[in-house]
Amino acid sequence: MRVSIIGSGNVATHIAKALKNVNVQVLNIWSYNVKNAKVLANKVDADAVAEISRISIDDSDIVLIAVKDDAIANISLQLKDYKGIVAHTSGAVAMDSLVSHKNYGVFYPLQTFSKQKELDFSNVPLCLEANNETxxxxxxxxxxxxxxxxxxxxxxQRKILHLAAVFACNFPNYLYxxxxxxxxxxxLDFDIIKPLITETxxxxxxxxxxxxxxGPAVRNDEQTLKKHEGMLQKHPEWLNIYQLLxxxxxxxxxY
Amino acid sequence: MRVSIIGSGNVATHIAKALKNVNVQVLNIWSYNVKNAKVLANKVDADAVAEISRISIDDSDIVLIAVKDDAIANISLQLKDYKGIVAHTSGAVAMDSLVSHKNYGVFYPLQTFSKQKELDFSNVPLCLEANNETxxxxxxxxxxxxxxxxxxxxxxQRKILHLAAVFACNFPNYLYxxxxxxxxxxxLDFDIIKPLITETxxxxxxxxxxxxxxGPAVRNDEQTLKKHEGMLQKHPEWLNIYQLLxxxxxxxxxY
Structure with a gap:
């Protein structure tokens, strides 16, 4: 199986590396950002192509579109001659956005990626959908x-997952x-509280x-709740969160 | 050094076990709940004493009071004849609550403990305070x-830590x-989102x-924010959280 990739951001980078690690050939990479495409292509022994049309006619079995949500439709149009499976990697975009293709689907990794931070891709849940069984x-x-x-x-279901991820990842990070x-x-050093975050x-x-x-709320410990609210008087935004939650x-x- | 412990809950249990693991003798344990005191005493080769006055006159160097916050003052009174260091383990109670003693302090483990879940105590931050250098x-x-x-x-500072722990632990857990x-x-299986929680x-x-x-908020992705709000119409409580955060x-x- 051979794969080409559109995009050179966090998701594109982590998937491309994971594919290389298991010896799946990444054939071509195209990105709005030519420089980033070259950097990524070098890392995974792929070709950084200058024209997206080159991917339309290449020999890959699957092309993964790993770009910003609102760019997917436009990329899809430019891939209209592609014969393999066109799949996007977005949690929020419906599969139907690729309906103009004969073979299409979704290849959504439910994880938060940073370019600078390595992670074990074998633990990343991949959420799949396709227009037919094959x-x-x-x-x-x-x-x-x-x-x-x-x-x-x-x-x-993917829409729900994407929403749940906001509650499970984006909001906890803001609270951290x-x-x-x-x-x-x-x-006080942030380090002091990191083991607590890990254990939670x-x-x-x-x-x-x-x-x-x-915590004090589930114990209905009114005295502590009042104390904490008092300490947050100077931070009305944080006080709002404290009281609502x-x-x-x-x-x-x-429950 | 020998230690006695008041209490038999999560904190008392984890500290007692950690002490036994490094061969610090736990001398006596007393708890409102005699049965729990016996269970814990058996685990760490200590004596479960029936009367708290027994601890007042025992040979321990330190007695740790690991009970509910509002019980600390009363326990302190009952230990008035104790000669060693009296230290409580609470994040929220001031050290002055023990001022009637000659030697006193605070021994606060900043972690979330469950009786049923083992954890590596060597990573638990211990926040200390005492009435003198010795x-x-x-x-x-x-x-x-x-x-x-x-x-x-x-x-x-401990008050601040305790408040920060609500934001770093109790609230993220509620969002999970x-x-x-x-x-x-x-x-959808909760398992699917667990790697995301870990990585965050x-x-x-x-x-x-x-x-x-x-996430969509930091990207200012209004389209996704609107979609998510629409999906939460049936859950006004969760919608409130979504919008506020x-x-x-x-x-x-x-920033």
Whole structure:
């Protein structure tokens, strides 16, 4: 199986490297950013092509579109002569956006990627969808080469996943940021709280979050809640978050 | 050095086990719950004493009070004849609550403990405070035996730590719970999102949270934000959280 890739960002980079690691040939890479395309192509022994039309007529079996959501439709148009499977990697874009192709699907890695940070791709859940069984099987074959966690997920379910990821990743990260700033403003090292963050994420690997909820709100510890609110008077934004989340936790104590 | 412990809950249990693991003798354990005291005492080869007065006159160098915050003052009174160092393990109670003793301090482990889940205590940050240098050094000696992360933290700073822990642990866990419920209601396995939760917590071990913020809000991706809000119409509580946090992330994009 041979793969070409559109894009040179975080997702494109991590997938391309994962493919190279299992000796799947990455044939061509095209990106709006020619320089980044070359950097990535060098890393995975692929060709950085100057014209996207070169990918339209290349010999790859699958082309992965790993670009910003709002650029997918335009890229799809430019690939109209491509004969293999066209799959995008977005969590938020419906598969139908590729309907003009004969063979199409979705190859969505549910993970947060940073270019500078390596990660073990074999643990990245890959959420797949395709316009027919044959194409789905081909995407599954490719996915199984690079990940232990391969899921078939409909466009409707994928929307839910994408929304859930905001609650599970983007929002917790913002809250980590508030904690970090609270500590920094009081001459405390962010390191001191990192083991707690790690353990909180570890706990829910084997338990439901609602079963391991801790803190003053779930204990209905009004005295501590009042103290904390007092300490946040100078940070009305953080106070809003504190009150909204504490109230919901209190109200859901029984679950 | 010999230690006695008041309490038999999560904190008492994890500290007692950690002490036994490094061959520090746990002499006596007393708890409101006699049965739990016996269970814990058996685990660490200590004596479960029926009367707290027995601890007042025992030969331990340090007694750790690991009970609920609002019970600390009362326990302290009952230990009035104790000659060693009296230290509580609370994040939220000021050291002054023990001022009636000659030797006193705080021995606060900044971690979320579950009885059923083992953890490597050597990574648990221990935040220490004492009424004089001699007692502080003795607490440091004990702490260093069981943890690599020992910090001297004032009562004022400890209040901040306790508040930051709500943002770094209790609130993220509640958000994990929302993600889990969103998935369950759409026939999606919670497992699919667990690697994302792990990686989000891993990322901030080496980067500031604000530097690795991802998601539609920080991209100012209005289309996705609107879609997500539409999907949350049936869950007004979760919609409130979504809007409050997204707005703050948008406003703080520049940091």
């Amino acid at each position: 194409n789905l099987n081909q995407l599954k074959t490719l996915a199984s080469l690079i990940s232990k966690s391969v899921y078939e997920v409909s466009s409707e 940021g508030i904690a970090q700033q609270l500590l920094a403003r009081n001459q 994420a570890n706990k829910i690997q084997t338990a439901l979050p609602m079963e391991v909820q801790t 504490s109230n919901q936790i209190k109200n859901n104590r029984s | 007692n502080l050094n003795q607490l440091k000696t004990l702490a260093s035996l069981i943890s690599k992360s020992v910090y001297e933290v004032s009562s004022e 719970g929302i993600a889990q419920q969103l998935l369950a209601r759409n026939q 917590a891993n990322k901030i071990q080496t980067a500031l949270p604000m530097e690795v913020q991802t 997204s707005n703050q992330i948008k406003n703080n994009r520049s």
